Amino acid sequence: MESTIQAGPFLSFFHYLGKRTLNAINHLGAAAIFFAMSFLKIFRPKQLREIIQQVFYIGAKSSNIVMLVGLFTGMVLGLQLFYTLNKFGSQGVLGSVVALTLIRELGPVLTAIMITARAGSAMTAEIGNLRMSEQIDALYTMRIDPQRYLISPRIAASIISFPLLTAFFDLVGILGGYITGVLLLGVDKGAYFYRIRAYVDMVDIRGGFIKSLVFAVLVSTLCCYHGYFTHLRTDSYGARSVSLSTTSAVVFACVTILISDYVVTSFLM
C-alpha cells in the first residue's frame, strides 16, 4: 500500500542521503568481494602470460609519463622548498626535504593518479566495451572465467607496477630537485645527497611502498569493477554507458586515492 504521508523537503533529504549511503555501502561490499575473488584467481594456471602482458600495458607504457611528471614535480619542489628554507637559512636540508616529500607522500599519490588517468581509464573502457559487445558472455560460454582471464591479470599487474613506478617517480623527482636546487640555485651538491642519506630511513621508503600497494589494489579494483558491471548502469546504455563508467571510475579512483592516503598515513605515523 502506498504511503499517504507527504514527505517534506527535510525528510526527502534524509531519504536521498540514506538511499545514496546504502547504495555506496552496497557497491563497496560488492567491490570488496570482486577484489577478493579476482585476487585469489591470480594464482590459477595460465595466468603468467596475461600478467606479463598487463605489466607491459600498465607499467612499462606508463613509465614515460610517470617519470616526466616526477621530474617536474621534483623541480617545482626544489624551487618552492628552496624559497621556503632560504627564509630560515636552512637550504642545506633541501635534499632531504625533497626526498622525504616525494618518498612519503607525493611519489605514491601522484604516480597512482597518473596511472589511473592513463591505464585505469583504459581498463574500464576496455572491459566495459567487452561487456557491451557480449565478449565477456562469450568468454563464459567458452568456459573461460572472465574474472580470471580479464580482471586478475590487471590486478596482479597493478600490484607489480605501482611500487616500481613509484620508485621511478621518486628517483626522477629527487633528480628534478637536484636540477633546480643544486644546478640552478647553487645548493651544495654534497649536502644535497648527504642529507638524503642521513634523513631518509627505511621506514619512510617502506611507508611509500605500502601506500602504492594500497593504491594499486584500489585503482585496479575500482576501474575493473566499473567496466565489468557497465551493463548494470540504469542511467545509460551502450557506448554512453562505457564512457560514463570510465569517467566515474577515474573520479572515484582519484578521490579514493586521496582519502585512503590520509587513512594509511595516519596508520603509518
Add this chain to the structure above:
Amino acid sequence: METPLIEFREVTKRFGEKTILDKVDLSIYENQITTIIGKSGSGKSVLIKHIIGLLSPDEGSILFRGRPVHEMTKKEWEGYRSQISYMFQNNALFDSMTVFENIALPLRQTTRLKKKEIDKKVMSRIEQMELTDAAKKYPAELSGGMQKRVALARALVTDPTIVLFDEPTTSQDPVRKNVILSMVAHYRKKFGFTAILISHDIPDVFFISDRILLLWEGKIAFHGNYEALAKLDHPMIDEFLRSIEGLRDELTGLLSKGVFRARYALVLGGGRVDTTSTAVLFSVHFDRLGDLLGPQGAIEVVKAFGEYVHTYFEPLGGFSARHRRGEVLTILPHIGIEEARQLVDDFAKGLREKALHEIETLARGKVGDETPFDISVSSGITDCRTTDNIEEIMAKAETNQKVIATCQCAKEVSAK
C-alpha cells in the same frame, strides 16, 4: 519414448515486472536441428541463454539427459557446459585478436593441449571454413559473412555436441543467409552435433530444420516439423507467418503463402461465387541428390523450378506458391480440369526439353561431373471448389500425382 537431450519444465523468467518466459515446456532431441522462431523481443535469446547458463530460471527447471542442471555438482556442470558452444548474434569476436587467436582462445585457455596440437586443430578448422587467407587478419578487416564463419569455427573448435546459434543470419543478404544456413546444416552433418537455432529467416530456415518451436507470448505455442506448422490452422500461426513473410517468397520468387492465400480467397470469392478453377501440385523429388547438393544447392534447384512454373503459368492467369519443401501449388482460375491437363502436358514437354536440362546443369555444377543422380517432377491435378481450403486441395492433388519428367544421372532426359 526417446529421452530429450535438453528439456525445459515450466521455466519462468522475469525481468522486473515483465515476464519473458511463462512456464515454458520444451524438449530438444539429440542430433537434430531445432529452430526457435518468434517475434523480435519474444524471448528467444533469453530462452537459449538458459541452456548454457548465462541466465538461470526464476521458476521451473532445465534438464540435461533427464538430470536437472541445478542439482548438478560443479564437476557435472562443467562437464555439461564443455559440451555446449554458443554462436552469438553479433559474433562476439575479440576485436583485439586475430582470426587465428580468436579460434585458438578456448583451446589455449581451457585445455592442456600443446601449442603444436592447438595450432594444428585451429588451422584445420580455418581450412574447413575457407578462412586460410584471413587467419592473420583482425575481425574488423573481414566481411560480415567471414566473421560469421570465424564465429562458427570458434564455436566448433572444441568439438561440442550441442551448438546454440543465436540468429546466425541476421543482417545478411539473401544469398549469404542461404550460405550460412547451409553451412550450419553441412557442418552439423559433418561433425554430428545437435543444433539449436534462432532465426527469423522463414521459410529458408525450414529447409534445414528437423523441428520447429514457436515462442509466442512467453510460451511454446507450437512444436513439430514444418509440414505440421504449415498445416496448422491457427490464427496465431497465420499472423506470425504473415508478419514475417514478404510479398514474395525470397527463395523461389513465387508468391509468399500469405499473399497466395489472399489471392486465392479473392479469385475464388472465398466461397461466395461458384467458379471453375483447377489446382496443380508440382513436386520436385531429389532422391539422393538432396544429400549431394546440400540445402543451398537444393534451394537453387527449387528456385529454378519455381521460376519456370511462374514464367509458364503466370501469363495464363495462374498464381503459385511453394507450400512445402520442394512442392509448388499452382491455381489456374477459370480453367477447367481438361484444359488444365492439356496445359500441364505442354508444361511437362517444355520442362523435359529445356528447363530440366538447365536444372540438371545447375545441379551438375554443384555435385561435379562424375556423380550420378536423379531429379523427377510429379504433378497432381484437381478441381477447386469454392468451399475447399488450400490444405484440402493439396491433399486431393497429392493423391492424383504422377511423374511428368525425370532427369537420370544427367545422361539423358526422358518422358514417362
